[in-house]
Amino acid sequence: AGRCVVAVDGPSGSGKSTVSRRLAVGLGARYLDTGAMYRAITWAVLRSGVDLTDAESVGKVAAEVDLRIGTDPEGYGVTADGVGVDAEIRGTEVTGAVSAVAAVPSVRALLVARQRELIAKAGRIVVEGRDIGSVVAPDADLKVYLTASEAARAQRRSAEDATDVAATAADLARRDRLDSTRKADPLQQAADAVVLDTTELGIDEVVDRLRALLTERG
Numbered sequence: 001a002g003r004c005v006v007a008v009d010g011p012s013g014s015g016k017s018t019v020s021r022r023l024a025v026g027l028g029a030r031y032l033d034t035g036a037m038y039r040a041i042t043w044a045v046l047r048s049g050v051d052l053t054d055a056e057s058v059g060k061v062a063a064e065v066d067l068r069i070g071t072d073p074e075g076y077g078v079t080a081d082g083v084g085v086d087a088e089i090r091g092t093e094v095t096g097a098v099s100a101v102a103a104v105p106s107v108r109a110l111l112v113a114r115q116r117e118l119i120a121k122a123g124r125i126v127v128e129g130r131d132i133g134s135v136v137a138p139d140a141d142l143k144v145y146l147t148a149s150e151a152a153r154a155q156r157r158s159a160e161d162a163t164d165v166a167a168t169a170a171d172l173a174r175r176d177r178l179d180s181t182r183k184a185d186p187l188q189q190a191a192d193a194v195v196l197d198t199t200e201l202g203i204d205e206v207v208d209r210l211r212a213l214l215t216e217r218g
């Protein structure tokens with residue numbers, strides 16, 4: 001099979017990760033979690049102790065860290081300077097700081113270039129993030145923008161993380177605001193993206209619709 005790139009964007013809790021992984025498994029394709037890359041850089045920035053508001057220092061740490069990420073949809077690992085950080089990048093410290101780090105233009109330039117390399121190498125891949133259809137892979141074969149009501153998104157995230165719904169809702173709203181209003185590559189719907197509201201849809205229904213769209217497009 002030839003090249004096939006699927007871009008999946010949307011806010012946190014829209015179902016992106018589960019949908020993207022399942023779609024990749026079904027297609028026999030690779031999978032790239034770009035959020036995990038921003039999280040791993042954030043872990044390295046926190047460990048370095050530099051001030052999060054100092055964009056130059058944050059960019060310097062990002063440029064120096066040896067970041068590696070797998071693309072197996074059934075299990076990938078992330079390492080930063082040789083340290084496995086799969087658990088750490090999901091913690092509250094990293095989640096609280098990641099939007100600030102992801103707003104630094106030099107961090108984005110670095111990761112967008114790495115993401116393009118990984119996509120070119122994989123050939124067939126489902127890529128999830130905030131700016132995949134708009135910036136990273138504007139020539140993707142299918143662009144999807146997943147949304148869901150704020151309540152549904154908070155519900156899902158708090159079930160995944162076993163955290164309080166109200167606190168999760170506040171954190172999601174804060175991150176969405178930062179991710180949508182930043183100057184560098186904000187979360188945005190690509191003009192040619194298929195928009196799917198997943199509030200009332202099950203994971204399998206969403207995956208089935210995306211597979212149908214891919215079949216239609218040959």
Ligand code: C5P
Nearest residue numbers: 034035036038098099102129130131175
């Ligand atoms: O998807 P996830 O919640 O893991 O993403 C964590 C954060 O990384 C987002 O809140 C956003 O600030 C940043 N991000 C980004 N661009 C991407 C993927 C994630 O800015 N393509």
